[in-house]
Amino acid sequence: MSSDKKSNELDTNPAPDPQAPITRKGFLISLKNSGTPMPIPEQNVYGRCRPVSEFEKLNRVGEGSYGIVYRARDTRSGEIVALKRVRMDQEKDGLPVSGLREIMILKRCQHENIVRLREVVVGKSLDSIFLVMDFCEQDLASVLDNMSQPFTESEVKCITLQVLRALKYMHDRYIIHRDLKVSNLLMTDKGCIKVADFGLARLFGDPPKPMTPQMVTLWYRAPELLLGSRTHTTSIDMWAFGCILGELLLGKPLLPGTSEIAQLDMIIDLLGAPSESIWPGYKDLPAVQNFTFSQQPYNKLKTKFQMLGPGGRSLLHSLFIYNPSTRGTAEDCLNSKYFTEPPQPCDPRMMPTFPQHRNNIAPPQPPTSADIPISHLLDVFIKRQRLE
Numbered sequence: 001m002s003s004d005k006k007s008n009e010l011d012t013n014p015a016p017d018p019q020a021p022i023t024r025k026g027f028l029i030s031l032k033n034s035g036t037p038m039p040i041p042e043q044n045v046y047g048r049c050r051p052v053s054e055f056e057k058l059n060r061v062g063e064g065s066y067g068i069v070y071r072a073r074d075t076r077s078g079e080i081v082a083l084k085r086v087r088m089d090q091e092k093d094g095l096p097v098s099g100l101r102e103i104m105i106l107k108r109c110q111h112e113n114i115v116r117l118r119e120v121v122v123g124k125s126l127d128s129i130f131l132v133m134d135f136c137e138q139d140l141a142s143v144l145d146n147m148s149q150p151f152t153e154s155e156v157k158c159i160t161l162q163v164l165r166a167l168k169y170m171h172d173r174y175i176i177h178r179d180l181k182v183s184n185l186l187m188t189d190k191g192c193i194k195v196a197d198f199g200l201a202r203l204f205g206d207p208p209k210p211m212t213p214q215m216v217t218l219w220y221r222a223p224e225l226l227l228g229s230r231t232h233t234t235s236i237d238m239w240a241f242g243c244i245l246g247e248l249l250l251g252k253p254l255l256p257g258t259s260e261i262a263q264l265d266m267i268i269d270l271l272g273a274p275s276e277s278i279w280p281g282y283k284d285l286p287a288v289q290n291f292t293f294s295q296q297p298y299n300k301l302k303t304k305f306q307m308l309g310p311g312g313r314s315l316l317h318s319l320f321i322y323n324p325s326t327r328g329t330a331e332d333c334l335n336s337k338y339f340t341e342p343p344q345p346c347d348p349r350m351m352p353t354f355p356q357h358r359n360n361i362a363p364p365q366p367p368t369s370a371d372i373p374i375s376h377l378l379d380v381f382i383k384r385q386r387l388e
């Protein structure tokens, strides 16, 4: 989709202003130094994307806040793929940042436990853009919703090891996912787990930049985010990973809060109240004044997860550390005794298969056509992100 020549040409230009508008007609980059808009030369504006009419939509498998996902057949190759329509509702001018970010980050990620972005295709106009991804038969949310008994511990280890490998890969590349939850963990019929939905993912710098605290679905949201911290580190993904591990073991959500206050209360009920000695500086977080912390003193992880051996308990404890700077990392977790103490993780190919409940969601929609390429817009966006 991108061309090295184009990116090299862009490399020689002064840094673009990240606030400059992305327009439907093309990219106008206003230069930070001169303030002069720099039009992209006509011959470089468009690459080539396939039209979505080359895909036969079979059924809808999911709909989230940022897009609708279809199971579809590529009529050229006959392969079954996932088509994620990028939601444009609130965009008056250009592509939504979440969609562009997802494309940019997925393009950087090549790992067997991260969903593969094959290409980007377009509908009648830039109003409809679709990500073509490898199709995964299940997501863990619908599996959990429809299973009669929880995963065995061997299966939980098999799943979580794969998630940890994806997390280590991302975190090593300065990518924070920021929306880890069971519905964003996909599973193929060969038991391979793929982390999906990078619409909220961000590259982080050193030192980390301030970001919006309302990230991460409530049930998986780390206490520092609930208390208004604007510094996001990879440890927010690790907290979410702890919630996922707990959910897989219990077969139900671990901390299903209904509001931010209820969420914090549930965390304190499970782990005991935070204190300056275990989390130095937490009292300075912006939203601390809005909460009255209950003085529950006990950590109840051991009682709640009686099925776990010492390795498993110690892994959970390391993930549910209040202080984000001492919370376990993906690498620490991969080296946890949990994965070597019995029972052993099962081979992914031995994972059970499940009925595909998502295929019953909705009838197919008529395909749209046309051939309006967007690759250049994407390349420039990617370039901007690197420069930011």
Ligand SMILES: Nc1ncnc2c1ncn2[C@@H]1O[C@H](COP(=O)(O)OP(=O)(O)OP(=O)(O)O)[C@@H](O)[C@H]1O
Pocket (backbone or CB within 6 Å): 061, 062, 063, 064, 065, 066, 067, 068, 069, 082, 084, 115, 133, 134, 135, 136, 137, 138, 139, 179, 183, 184, 186, 196, 197, 198, 199, 358
């Ligand atoms: N590659 C894929 N293969 C199969 N199903 C997929 C694929 N990608 C997404 N889905 C399904 O679509 C659902 C929504 O996808 P996704 O999470 O990417 O959208 P979203 O709008 O960003 O959602 P959210 O509201 O959770 O942020 C997933 O939970 C999953 O069921």
